Amino acid sequence: MDKxxxxxxxxxxxxxxxxxxxxxxxxxxxxxxxxxxxxxxPFYYYxxxxxxxxxxxxxxxxEIYVGFIKGYKVTHKKLLxxxxxxxxxxxxxxxxxxxxxxxxxITKLLKAQY
Numbered sequence: 001m002d003k004x005x006x007x008x009x010x011x012x013x014x015x016x017x018x019x020x021x022x023x024x025x026x027x028x029x030x031x032x033x034x035x036x037x038x039x040x041x042p043f044y045y046y047x048x049x050x051x052x053x054x055x056x057x058x059x060x061x062x063e064i065y066v067g068f069i070k071g072y073k074v075t076h077k078k079l080l081x082x083x084x085x086x087x088x089x090x091x092x093x094x095x096x097x098x099x100x101x102x103x104x105x106i107t108k109l110l111k112a113q114y
Contacts, residue, residue, distance in 0.1 A: 019094035064092040
C-alpha cells in the first residue's frame with residue numbers, strides 16, 4: 001500500500017478518521033473503484049478514469065467531502081457545485097452516520113456516466 005495513502009487516513013483524529021476510513025472501504029469494496037494517491041489526496045478511478053476524490057481539511061473545521069469528477073452530469077439534491085463547473089461535492093458530517101443508501105445511489109448514477 002502507498003505510505004502517503006496510509007498517512008492520510010491514519011493521521012486524522014477521530015471521529016473524522018472513522019468517517020474517512022468508511023468512505024475508503026465503501027469506494028474500494030462496495031463500489032469497486034481503484035484507489036491512488038494524486039494531488040496529495042486519495043483519488044478513486046472507475047474503468048481507468050478519474051471518478052472522485054476525498055477531501056479533508058483540518059483548517060476548515062475538519063471539513064470532509066467527496067468530490068465527483070463528472071458530478072455536473074447528474075442531478076441530486078445532496079450534490080453541490082459550489083461554483084465549480086464540473087465537479088460536484090457530497091459533504092460528510094463525521095459526527096453523524098453516513099447515509100450509505102444515498103451515497104450508493106449517487107455513486108451508481110455517476111458510474112453510469114462512464
